[in-house]
Amino acid sequence: MTARPVTPAPLDRRFCVAPMMDWTDRHCRAFHRVLTRRALLYTEMAVDQAVLRGDAARLIGFDPAEHPVAIQLGGSDPDDLARAARIAEGFGYAEINLNVGCPSDRVQSGRFGACLMREPELVRDCLQAMREAVSVPVTVKHRLGVDDQDPRETLFGFVETVAKSGVTSFIVHARKAWLDGLSPKENRDIPPLDYDLVRELKAARPELEIILNGGLADLDQALREGEGLDGVMLGRAAYHTPFLMNEVDVRVYGEPLEARTPSDIVAAYRPYMEARLSEGVRLNAMTRHILGLFAGLPGSRQWRRILSEQSHRPGAGWDVVEAALDAVAEARAAA
Incomplete structure (x- = not known):
């Protein structure tokens, strides 16, 4: 295990770049950090078993220059997630995030990702174990629900249960996930977005930090839809049109304009x-x-x-x- 570098605190989640499988690796994060000094960056999802049994330095090692950077873990066993979180903290990550949003078949077969929306008590237990294992913040990224679940009932009930773990930061992908019949790619577009429901959640639970994610096409839309929330998280837009992040430090964090091409x-x-x-x-x-x-x-x-x-x-x-x-x-x- 590497020596733990100094991490910045407290974390500012007003603008985040989403964890994206096969995309947000260490080279991507180093590039994004050139564009913005302040945005919170996330790793690709790292499966807890891979962290526990594999070459952790190769899998989750990173350069301290990437800070602020958070790691996203996937798993569903509280003890294993706690152990993996402890390892990740040792590498110097500023936050540990649990994936409860990915709809892929590979993730479902491991009983983690979006299918855990059906098991809020288990998610609560996982997050509580992770919180007890580390001193850095633990957060969760999740959907509005899955398949035929009612979005309002599921979202509010899920947050109510999961918040009992002591986690206070929720990154909400504002779509349901269809686990049966839609591909991961289709899950990014077909289920309708409901940003209003996420804002209703914030109004009902003002003490929680609510970050909006899902379908945000550019910085203008992100700032508009994120009004009244605690932050926004961009995924594909940040990756495919990365120069938009050149304005993040100015428009989100109020830093002086640095004219760059x-x-x-x-x-x-x-x-x-x-x-x-x-x-x-x-x-x-x-x-x-x-x-x-x-x-x-x-x-x-x-x-x-x-x-x-x-x-x-x-x-x-x-x-x-x-x-x-x-x-x-x-x-x-x-x-």
Whole structure:
């Protein structure tokens, strides 16, 4: 286990980047941290058994420069989750989050994720065990309900039960999850969103911290829909159009405006990329996270094409990124 680095406190959850499987790895988080110093970043979900039995340093190790950063755990056994949470705290994470929202078959087969919406007492017990095991905050990310559950009845009842664990921060994905008949991709779009219900929850439980998640397309919508709540969490929008996060520190946290272009962001990310390349990390492990940086701008297609076609080649290095930047500059000049 690594020595525990100093973590910032208290946590400010006004803007968070969602945990996203196969996306929010350590390279992605390092890139996002270049865009925003203040947003709370989350890891991909780490299954408790993998943390307990696998190479924890490889699985959940991270650079302290990523702070503030939280880890999301998946599981349903209170004792195992408590042990995994203790390990994660030892690595220096500033928060431990429990996944009660993922609808995938793989997660359901392990009896965790969104299917736990049917077992609020078990979720309560898991969170209580995690809280007793660590000194950092423990939070939960969940849905409005699953399948044929009534969203209002399920959401309010779930929070009522789970809050008895002592957890006070709830990240609410404002959709139900359909566990039977819809794919994880379809679950991101088909069940209707209900932001009003999340706001009603906050009005009914003002003492709890309620963070809104689900379907937020950009920073403008996030700030509008998050009015009256304690924070917002963006997922796909933050990943696919990451430059929107360049405004987060100004618009959410009131910090001074720092005028930067996407090219400036690439330059700021370069030292991290070159350091990882020197360690043997393949270029495409990092460039796959920056494909959307120029979205909506001249040259975005060329940027994506060059990085996608050339970054995976053996020995690919910074020169590939330079070529992509040159193509963007040419497209901008011709626009």
